Amino acid sequence: MDKIYTICPYCGCGCGLYLHTTGNRVTGVSPSRSHPVNRGTLCVKGWNSHEFINHPDRIAWPVRKTDRGLVRTSWEDALDITASKLSSIAGEYGPDSIGVLSSAKCSNEENYLMMKFARAVIGTNNVDHCARLCHSSTVGGLSGAFGSGAMTNSITEIDEARTLFVIGSNTTEQHPMIGMHMLKAVDRGATLIVADPRRTQIAEFAQIHLRHRSGTDVALLNSIMNVIILEGLVDIDFVKRRTENFGGLMNVVNYYTPPVGARITGVPAEAIKKAARIFATQQRSMLFYSMGITQHITGVDNVRSCANLIMLTGHIGQPYSGLNPLRGQNNVQGACDMGALPEFYSGYQKVSDPASRRKFRRAWGTKVPDKPGMALTDMIDAIGKGRIRALYIMGENPLMSDPDLTQVREAFRSLDFLVVQDIFISDTAGMADIVLPAASFAEKDGTYTNTERRVQKADRALRPYGEALPDWQIICRLANRMGYPMSYNGTYEIMEEIALLTPSYGGILHHRLDENSGLQWPCPDMNHTGTPYLHRKKFARGLGDFIPVEFLPPAEQVDDDYPMLLTTGRMYFHYHTGTMCRRTSTLEREEPECFVEINPSDGKRLCIRSGQPVNITSRRGGLEVKAMITEKTPEGTVFVPFHFREAAANILTNPACDPEVRIPEFKVCAVKVEPVAGKKTTRKPEEVDISKFWIERE
Amino acid sequence: MKRVNIYTPFRAEIKEIEKKTADVNLYRIALPKRIKYSPGQFFMVSVWGAGEVPISITSHSAFSDGLELCVRKAGFVTSLIYNAEEGTDIWLRGPYGNGFPLDIAGNSDIVLIAGGIGMAPLRPLIYEFTNRNKKYGNVKLVYGSKYPDDVIFRDEIEVYKQMGAKVIVSVDRKNGEWDGNVGFVTDFLGSIKADMVSAVAYVCGPEIMIKNVTRDLSLMGMPHEKIITTLEAHMKCGVGKCGHCYAGCKYICTDGPVFSYKEIREYQLMQAWEDNK
Amino acid sequence: MSDTFILDRNHLPYWLRQLRKERKLIGPMRKKSGDIVYEEVSNIHEIELNCPAILPPVKEFFFPATEAMLRFKKGNVNDNIMGTPAVIFGLRSCDVSALNLVDRFFGGDIKDRYYTKKRENTLLVSVGCNMPDPTCFCMSMGTGPFLHKGYDIQLTDLGDRYFVEARSGRAKNIMNKFRHLFGKPSKADYEDQYEAVHLSQTYFEKRINLEGARNAIVSGAVHDDFWRSVTARCFECGGCVYECPLCTCFNVIDRKYDGTVERARVWDTCMFKGFTRMTGGVLPNRDRIRRTKRWYYHKIVYGPEQIGTFGCVGCGRCTITCPGVIDMATVGMKLSKGVDNS
């Protein structure tokens, strides 16, 4: 039995673990004791992260769509078709008619290559990935306020904090190992303030739980700042020396007195005051937020409010205090850092900046497009309008993850060409013209950046399944076929190129990552040992900018026809679109069915009992799920997880987007809920029948 | 002795399938060799590629040269068994479990109380107790089902009567043709003409029914060790290794599945069910 | 009685190399990341004996987290019982005690041959703990830091030499082959060995009175409120069970690869509600508090009733791996100190 060190493929905590292998099989998993984040622990997904690797549903060879379904083909054939199709579409409609979706599940090297592929090979800036759907507001909001959009502290610092303010994050379930550090801080006497409409597990440990209405975060934060200013709790020195535009903030926040805040958010004025006083007066205060802040049409505004609060109280630029967006995917931080974004190269170097363009043009030896590309959500719109004709998708499943699925599915049908690179036939791959089999995380090496900016190296444990290839090799082969030579001897060579072109990764090379669980960027040179916390002495942009924001209600309000608020999210045992976890027996057994959480008083009013099937309908579609009556969800709000393809919550969600960063409003939409007449139970839906995709199986 | 692997099933053949109700089939199975089994024991039935499920024995080894299993289509594996055809192979492990205690019956009256599919494990007991060679007391059967269409052994009730059993059949709710009793089995416990204090009761059915019936029988004066029931649990191995069926310090698969009401109370075997009300 | 020997520290690699000729040698090895794991030994000089408790316990060599049990192809069943001869070097006393208990569980009348075959072919060379970890409480459980019986070969580190005890029959046979390497212990060796055993006891930071915990539960002094407060901190990760050297629950899954069905078992834990789910969605252990109780009752209450010992050897692995800090040591301590039910 061999034990190979790797990084957990699920969430952004980036826990270190060992894969146990016998032959070419993974037989188990064990946590790393020396890893700074997990310290010998793992969450249930980590413990079970080995099972899907050898799942028989894995794609073993390239497949091509024919009128008989998806058929096995050779790599030569699949790559030739892809290369010629992409070239001819780029030739006919221009390179901007092609969209490229990179993946927050793939390594930094692969994301870097993917964005290079889009820009240097195809010649478009239309490259994006699912960060658009989770933390684009963070990148947008914080680069304005601070000049850099990432978690400012390290996870280990949480243990020592005195106040933890968690807003819009179900930490113990979604970032369990960060939740562990929070519990530890609470055990040591720290004060925990949670702002969340739902009564989540972390809220059970909170001294103050602010249950504000979904979508009223700006009002809540403004109100807290109002108290801080009125009661003279502002860190005046910090504001004077390190920030600008305090006056602007005052003018806006003045209006949001606690009674006003209470009226908008539904949180008692006293609770707002109490939270404000604790957060401002304690030293070592950390603020955490996640999807509850970002997935709104006011996502950027929400993030700015968080930044304002942090600057107002001076809780930044020190250890143990700062602003901490908790990133979702194992490498979503890395995918953003690597420039799999329409407006940035790696290291957030702007595409619109001629100097950056010159740098990349010279390094890549080809001209690069100058106009920022389309965001993921815009690409989907553009498909419908015929402006995007082909998509190249690596390890993403937009047909489950994007809002208003019915529309998205419609749009995908009108594509001229769709190529998907994945480990399973996902809903998206099921529609593809070509599916390229990719190696799973255990079958390749590479680096991943976790939410605390820690760049970590994962080793290869297995030979790829069947004929599958690591994503970076597939991209290289495709580029070569399209006339742009790309050849690397290994991922370490790609990392060298990244270091050369990316200031914040300047000193990050593979051989430096083996010890001490990696390096935290910025790490500009080979002697630098990484940066545990950001914005020391000065902000990345110089002075921190107070960007005041007014409260705006969600795009869709409840009305007589759709009287309930729907909010969507993840649950502990599953992960995103479920391609991996739902192929893991333990996880699937825990939660085999989709459900909707309904408050007991709503349940009573609508005559719905636990376990009964209900119909949820929004303006965009409807689905049938099992009701779960629980106090977790407040009155007037229902919650549906989005992991289940047979009851995909995103059929309901609203595609309205934040105007700046184009993040959709997953967290609020209006629905109606009705019991299904005459039915007592929901049956577990049919197993996902992959076999129907394989007409020719060798 | 050849070392056997306790997890390897053997092959048997489905000889005949008898459709009993809309979702229950009776399978007559030819065994490759003679296997001794007793009432209340169960087999682990394998469907390769799907899994294994525990199924109680419905036949009596003295009255049948093969094996009979009665399976209700309930989930993944049982649906596949349900779709099987005559003449196909079926893979079995067993028999497992302790089986019903027969000696405690002595010559006192015997009360059998079945609910739904719970009739399956009790069926061999009717054969056992009405067998004239052995000296048992009178046999009374109370058999409840949800609807008239769900009475699994409707066609055999006459046979039981001929064999000498007194039978009360009831349904919870009436639909279509039915001129028999309507009500829960608990409603008919009073109509059993037997000396309850000396009688022995064998109870099998859904867990809520077991709960109510055992409680009522004990109120009617039956000693707890003479109320016998068989429990269900999530099972994976059937041989006391996988741990799934462990409840209140007993392995249902090897220490059970048959327990007396006394044991159930003593070891709190059904406590885990309580929050399912 | 055990045979006793003395082994020069410099001869240890030679001895291990000889043992490796006939068997796979498994020992604690340091990885690049700094962790120490049990692994097949490539370089004998890199074996790390001074290491904190290793995750996961050695049970995985006999009962792997995933193990293919049966393969079914074209109407034939093959069982996949394997057991390459191996020697595990450098495990601890608590690990050996735990394996002895698991042997009773998987052995006995109904034998699990997947486990017993591997176990029969494996020789255990344990090293007593001169310096227990802060998480250890084997002394309270009587399962360490040194063993008096139940081991194959036990070493005591005496600095420049090892005091070697061979107890089981096969261990004695193997030792016979290496007579030339070992000396006869002198009186001073015995005294040094006793001193190591004696001193180690003073280093324990934890003393857990599980008997007291058991009495508290059995006497009814522990109410559900206590279990509720414990359960509130549970992350439902299953780590406590995966890491416990005594926990052996498994799930069985079938997988279809082209033409072959593989029936495999995977580690499972009673901390999950699906563990007892029955058809129709009935969940006998839906409430999380029932699952927490089940684990503790099994180990603290039913263990002594059924097999005469607690279901815990005090290795402290659950202390290391539980993110909620509701491990055996913490909860056992609280229980035995008298629970505040308010």
Ligand SMILES: Cc1cc2nc3c(=O)[nH]c(=O)nc-3n(C[C@H](O)[C@H](O)[C@H](O)COP(=O)(O)OP(=O)(O)OC[C@H]3O[C@@H](n4cnc5c(N)ncnc54)[C@H](O)[C@@H]3O)c2cc1C
């Ligand atoms: C001792 C005993 C005797 C039984 N006798 C009969 C019988 O004679 N006739 C009959 O129709 N049914 C019987 N059952 C119930 C039958 O085993 C379940 O209906 C069956 O396991 C459901 O499996 P499934 O795969 O179809 O359902 P799914 O819901 O798909 O189950 C998934 C898995 O969960 C486990 N599981 C779920 N429910 C049960 C359960 N009730 N018992 C055990 N494991 C479960 C199984 O391992 C199964 O593979 C008996 C159960 C027990 C414990």
Ligand code: SF4
């Ligand atoms: S309960 Fe904890 S301390 Fe005891 S043996 Fe198991 S893992 Fe070790």
Ligand code: SF4
């Ligand atoms: S290790 Fe701790 S948190 Fe995880 S399941 Fe066990 S008790 Fe719960």
Ligand code: FES
């Ligand atoms: S079914 Fe496996 S232990 Fe009882």
